[in-house]
Structure formats: C-alpha cells, structure tokens
Amino acid sequence: MEVKKLVRETGVIVVACILLGAAVNFSLVRRFFAGEFREAYIDREKYAGLRFITLAEAGDLFARGLAVFIDSRMRGDFVSGHIPGALSLPLDEVKDPADVGERLKQGPLSLSAEKTLVVYCEGEDCQTSVALAKLIHGQGFRDIRVLMGGWAEWRAAGLPVEESP
Amino acid sequence: MIRSKRLLFLFRLIVGGVFVWAGILKIADPLEFAQNIKNYHFFPHEMIFFIAIVLPWVEVLSGGFLILGIFRRSSALIISVLLAVFIGLVGLALLRGIDTSCGCFGSFSRKADLSLILADAILLFFSLSILKGQALERRTVPAGKASSAA
Incomplete structure (x- = not known):
C-alpha cells in the first residue's frame, strides 16, 4: 500500500515536471522538432554567425x-x-x-x-x-x-x- | 540511523535548497545544460534535449516539496536516485578521462571531479536519512495511536 502511494506520488511529480518543462520551453521544443540543435546545443539567435x-x-x-x-x-x-x-x-x-x-x-x-x-x-x-x-x-x-x-x-x-x- | 526530527528538518532544508538552486540555474539556460550533459558522452544526442528541459524542473519541484514537506518521501526518493545517477556519471567520466564541468549549477558549475562525488555522496546520505526517517515515522505513528487507544 505504502509502496503504491510512493510510486503514485513519484509519478505525479515526474509527469508535472515533463508538462512544465515542455510548456516553459515550448519554443525550444518546436525548434528541436524543426531540426535545430542537431550538431550542438547552441542557440543560433544568441550565437549568430x-x-x-x-x-x-x-x-x-x-x-x-x-x-x-x-x-x-x-x-x-x-x-x-x-x-x-x-x-x-x-x-x-x-x-x-x-x-x-x-x-x-x-x-x-x-x-x-x-x-x-x-x-x-x-x-x-x-x-x-x-x-x-x-x-x-x-x-x-x-x-x-x-x-x-x-x-x-x-x-x-x-x-x-x-x-x- | 538519524532519528532527530530537527536534524532531519535541517537535512531537508540543505538538500531541498541545493536542488532548488541548481534547478533554477539550469532552467535559466536549458541549452547550456544540454551541452554540459553532452560533454559526459553518455546519453544519445536526441535524449539529451529532453533531459535538459525536464530534469531542472524535477530538481526544483522535488527540492521545493522537500522543504515544504509535501510529498516528502517521494521527493526524497527522486533526489536520492538523481544523486546516485550523478555520482555514477561523474565517476564514469573520471574513469574515461573526460575533463568537463559538472553542469550542476549552470554558469557557476565546477569541475566534475572526486570532490564533487564526495559532495554528492554527503547529499545522498542526507536524502536517504530523510527517506528512512520518514518511513520510520510512518510506521511508528499508528503503533503509538494503537497503544494509546489500548
């Protein structure tokens, strides 16, 4: 019972973090799926040239x-x-x-x-x-x-x- | 095993505080963090991106919950697992001769070396003590209630 609760709570935290991370970094996620950051994790806007x-x-x-x-x-x-x-x-x-x-x-x-x-x-x-x-x-x-x-x-x-x- | 509630509370503040601080610095620049993870040469390139956007939030939430006393056991469990993984990663990097910044505190990161493993091991001891202490508390409270009822 206790283990079940522990697993459930851990799952809630992890899912909340996935949603938060994706929402806050939505523009980065979109750029990633558009093919950016394939060679290195460098922001082209920040490091133009x-x-x-x-x-x-x-x-x-x-x-x-x-x-x-x-x-x-x-x-x-x-x-x-x-x-x-x-x-x-x-x-x-x-x-x-x-x-x-x-x-x-x-x-x-x-x-x-x-x-x-x-x-x-x-x-x-x-x-x-x-x-x-x-x-x-x-x-x-x-x-x-x-x-x-x-x-x-x-x-x-x-x-x-x-x-x- | 540490049973002192005051000491366990202090451990929660220290571990939670470190994780909240570390997470906030990474949230500020997820690409920098992704590049730091890449330097360990351990995870596939595509996977690194998702770790870099999710892990800082795991640190902030579980660290914050630990301080506030919400989901205390699961937060301590998550932090313990993370610390064990960090220790393993730094150890592997050292064994493979990789000279890199740990990436633990954004731009304030230090070198991934033995002293970092030691610092993480101390934090792991604290978080495991919180986990064990909380489990013990849960087991003893109903027993206490039962005896007072009798």
Whole structure:
C-alpha cells in the first residue's frame, strides 16, 4: 500500500515536471522538432554567425586561404600534428575569455572581428571546439565555423598536416 | 540511523535548497545544460534535449516539496536516485578521462571531479536519512495511536 502511494506520488511529480518543462520551453521544443540543435546545443539567435561545417567546406576554405584555423585540443596533441598554419588555443589553458580575444586580435595574426575562423578539436564527439567557439563569439568575432569531424576526419582524409618542432 | 526530527528538518532544508538552486540555474539556460550533459558522452544526442528541459524542473519541484514537506518521501526518493545517477556519471567520466564541468549549477558549475562525488555522496546520505526517517515515522505513528487507544 505504502509502496503504491510512493510510486503514485513519484509519478505525479515526474509527469508535472515533463508538462512544465515542455510548456516553459515550448519554443525550444518546436525548434528541436524543426531540426535545430542537431550538431550542438547552441542557440543560433544568441550565437549568430557560429555554424557547423563539413570537411569539404573546411578543405575549401583551407585551399583558398580564406580562414584561420584554430585548434582547441591540448598543447601536446597540437604539437603531434595539426592543420597547417593553425593557431593553438587549448581550451583547458583558457583562464579568462578576454585572453582569447586579446590573443586573436593583438597576437601575431592581428585578426579582425570579420575574419573567418574555423575551430576544431579531436573528432566528432569532442566538445572543446564548440566551447571555444562560444568564447570567441563572446569576444566579438562573428564568422566562426566549427569543423564537425575535427582533426580525426581531416587526417583520415589525407589532407595536409603539419607537426610542430 | 538519524532519528532527530530537527536534524532531519535541517537535512531537508540543505538538500531541498541545493536542488532548488541548481534547478533554477539550469532552467535559466536549458541549452547550456544540454551541452554540459553532452560533454559526459553518455546519453544519445536526441535524449539529451529532453533531459535538459525536464530534469531542472524535477530538481526544483522535488527540492521545493522537500522543504515544504509535501510529498516528502517521494521527493526524497527522486533526489536520492538523481544523486546516485550523478555520482555514477561523474565517476564514469573520471574513469574515461573526460575533463568537463559538472553542469550542476549552470554558469557557476565546477569541475566534475572526486570532490564533487564526495559532495554528492554527503547529499545522498542526507536524502536517504530523510527517506528512512520518514518511513520510520510512518510506521511508528499508528503503533503509538494503537497503544494509546489500548
């Protein structure tokens, strides 16, 4: 009897939460079913200019020299191999988001906020590229693309790679 | 087992307060929370969205009910299950070498590490004490009534 009551009450709470969550986030639910948030849980309205690209698009940008590539993996991984000319900005070394902006704008590359940036991490499952892209967006950059397949896909495709000394 | 009603009330305030606070911060930005869950590499992508919009409300409601004393046992049960799952998830993340923020308190989240497991274990002890204490109270009250009637 007591167990039945416990199960019933628990069910009431859970159902109430499902209804509340769906009602309060109705617009998000609608956008989810319309196909948004498939690559990452990023609000396109909040992060305008941040988008996800395929290997083909990244390869094209690289070949035409239209973008600066940013590697969000750990320093050791970058040294072992990276996309030629990429800038190493390991997410685990970022203490203050303002440092990221300063490094990009005032570093040797002196990038303008309009420059196209392609951020990548290890592979499809890694999330540091998305997190770093959000930080960069917060620093005023407005054309940030995240390479979905990351370094693993780039290397597997036999595209140019570079090793740091 | 803890039988002191005052102590159990204090546990309810602590556990309930932590869960209400954690839930409110997540409700404020469900997509950020979804991204935090994704970082654990445990749940399928589509499932994460639904967890992110429902779980914060489970935390707020069960935490609030625990403080107010409504549905006390079921709230303590839900919170205990959630804490056990959180401990398991953080433990798994550590074993797999995943370095991520716990996502427990929105933008105030800390790193998912051993100290977080310890903090969750303390909260789990509190919530289980509430659950057991409440069960004991329910069993002893009718007995007391019976003896006074006799």
